[in-house]
Amino acid sequence: MDYIEVNNLNFNYNDDIKALNKVSFSIKKGEKVVILGANGSGKSTLIQHLNGLLKPQQGSILIDGEKICSKNVARVRQKLGIVFDNPEDQIVASTVGEDVAFGPRNMGLNNGEVEERVNKSLSAVGISGLKDEYPFNLSFGQKKKVVIAGVLAMNPQIIVFDEPFAGLDPVSNQNMLNILKVLNDKGHTLIIATHDVDIAYTWGEKFLIFQEGMLLKVGGDDVFYDKRLLEHAGLTSPTLIRVFEGTDICVKSVSVANKILRERLR
Numbered sequence: 202m203d204y205i206e207v208n209n210l211n212f213n214y215n216d217d218i219k220a221l222n223k224v225s226f227s228i229k230k231g232e233k234v235v236i237l238g239a240n241g242s243g244k245s246t247l248i249q250h251l252n253g254l255l256k257p258q259q260g261s262i263l264i265d266g267e268k269i270c271s272k273n274v275a276r277v278r279q280k281l282g283i284v285f286d287n288p289e290d291q292i293v294a295s296t297v298g299e300d301v302a303f304g305p306r307n308m309g310l311n312n313g314e315v316e317e318r319v320n321k322s323l324s325a326v327g328i329s330g331l332k333d334e335y336p337f338n339l340s341f342g343q344k345k346k347v348v349i350a351g352v353l354a355m356n357p358q359i360i361v362f363d364e365p366f367a368g369l370d371p372v373s374n375q376n377m378l379n380i381l382k383v384l385n386d387k388g389h390t391l392i393i394a395t396h397d398v399d400i401a402y403t404w405g406e407k408f409l410i411f412q413e414g415m416l417l418k419v420g421g422d423d424v425f426y427d428k429r430l431l432e433h434a435g436l437t438s439p440t441l442i443r444v445f446e447g448t449d450i451c452v453k454s455v456s457v458a459n460k461i462l463r464e465r466l467r
């Protein structure tokens with residue numbers, strides 16, 4: 202059984218904008234998946250379906266064998282956490298510590314357990330020193346870490362990140378890659394939604410290519426060597442592939458060289 206199953210999902214906004222069009226795919230436990238598409242291709246709409254924020258107008262979503270419905274949506278949200286692109290939309294409390302505690306408290310954990318989860322999560326993203334700060338005064342990258350800590354504190358098996366690298370400086374970018382690596386090493390299933398082909402190619406293992414609400418292709422690295430597919434999706438080749446274009450180096454050698462490079466960059 203697959204861990205996440207999306208079957209024939211359709212979703213329109215205002216009866217006319219087809220945001221998702223017959224989307225079907227599955228994800229296995231522990232996979233590193235990228236939902237890749239240009240602006241407006243349906244990524245955020247899809248993500249919001251994965252934890253029941255949006256209800257399918259047609260089709261279904263199963264998480265760990267359970268079809269999402271109003272009765273189990275709270276349980277699904279403990280299994281699948283989402284870090285949205287704008288951290289300010291997700292911050293709810295007046296101190297960082299209280300914000301991170303919000304999820305575990307709602308899960309009914311006692312004060313000791315909540316405190317332990319808060320400290321562990323803040324430490325995992327490297328912001329233990331910000332525990333008593335007012336979160337809205339922090340920088341964008343710090344706010345992002347507060348939200349990630351809040352999601353980690355719920356200990357979801359699956360974590361979805363919408364544009365996790367957007368707005369981060371190079372050091373914060375590397376921090377984010379490190380956080381993702383630790384989570385993946387611990388066995389979490391990770392999903393990133395992005396339009397950034399470089400980030401996608403560097404980090405991902407399985408790629409879902411979207412265009413105007415349609416899932417054009419599910420594949421591995423091979424999707425990045427399919428120029429027609431990328432063009433159709435309104436995407437370009439990743440820089441690591443483009444630098445070899447026009448040289449005599451064959452695709453196979455580029456692929457092998459990039460495998461080594463990507464391992465180093467992750």
Ligand SMILES: Nc1ncnc2c1ncn2[C@@H]1O[C@H](COP(=O)(O)OP(=O)(O)OP(=O)(O)O)[C@@H](O)[C@H]1O
Binds near residue numbers: 214241396
């Ligand atoms: N609340 C909304 N009301 C009406 N139309 C919407 C709404 N949200 C999204 N859409 C439309 O649905 C389509 C898919 O949008 P969505 O935000 O899911 O794409 P996206 O791939 O996440 O884009 P981006 O990369 O720009 O965030 C677009 O045509 C968009 O204009």
